[in-house]
Amino acid sequence: MDDLESLADEIRSADTVVAFTGAGISAPSGVPTFRGDGGVWEKFDEGQFTYGRFRSDPAGFWDDRVDLQREMFAEVYQPNAAHEALAAMGRDGHLEAILTQNTDGLHAQAADAVSGDSSGDSDGADANGDAADDNTTLLELHGNARRVRCTDCGRRRDADPVFDRAAEGELPPTCDCGGVFKPDVVLFGQQLPGTVIQRARSLARESDVFLAVGSSLVVEPAASLPRQAASTGATLGIVNLESTPVDDAADVVRREDVTEVLPRLRELVAE
Secondary structure, eight states, X not given: OOHHHHHHHHHHXXXXXXXXXXXXXXXXXXXXXXXXXXXXXXXXXXXXXXXXXXXXXXXXXXXXXXXXXXXXXXXXXXOOHHHHHHHHHHHTTOOOEEEEOOOSOHXXXXXXXXXXXXXXXXXXXXXXXXXXXXXXXXXXXXXXXXXXXXXTTOOEEEHHHHHHHHXXXXXXXXXXXXXXXXXXXXXXXXXXXXXXXXXXXXXXXXXXXXXXXXXXXXXXXXXXXXXXXXXXXXXXXXXOSSOOTTGGGOSEEEOSOHHHHHHHHHHHHHO
């Protein structure tokens, strides 16, 4: 029995399985990464996208953000086999929660695809814990770039129409209540919402199996979650092309393509 088969056995017998995902799970779908060779921050000055600038110069922030959004979503990205494998595990009752650093919304799309729900309606979504499906909690730790949120009334809306308004000169775009819309993501200089990170830490501590997928595990506080899980006795599996600072705490480490490993893991769990 190899280590992936052992991990599948642990998942089948576990009460609580949690997956934590980073940019490496979305890169195979073509989603641009922010750092590294060819990353978004090689083309844009990240200092222009701080929460402080949004507060002091919302018009200028939005003017630049339109260009960034076009770069990020120049194409229509689709969930890949790794997203779909996690969604299927959740549908089948083998995955309690997905905690993601990504803001691309692909986990929710994958859950809709495997459940047959193609509505894709994100209006009013709750960033403190969306339901990926009836069995799986989705925590988007850094928010969702496909949404905007009014800074006054808190209403969330699909981002595309709001960005279209900003591109046409409405700077900054505003809600019906008069409040300014903000991309529904955690900006530089903002802390992660306390309720979100607290819930993520609770899920990590409660997990019997914790899967860290496609993350370098260097961005805090989210990167500390795998160690928290391991420290309370969880079986820790890491799937990432490069080594991580948490490999030493893991029971299983696969430095392989997530789109190959996760579908195989899902098949083993289903056997």
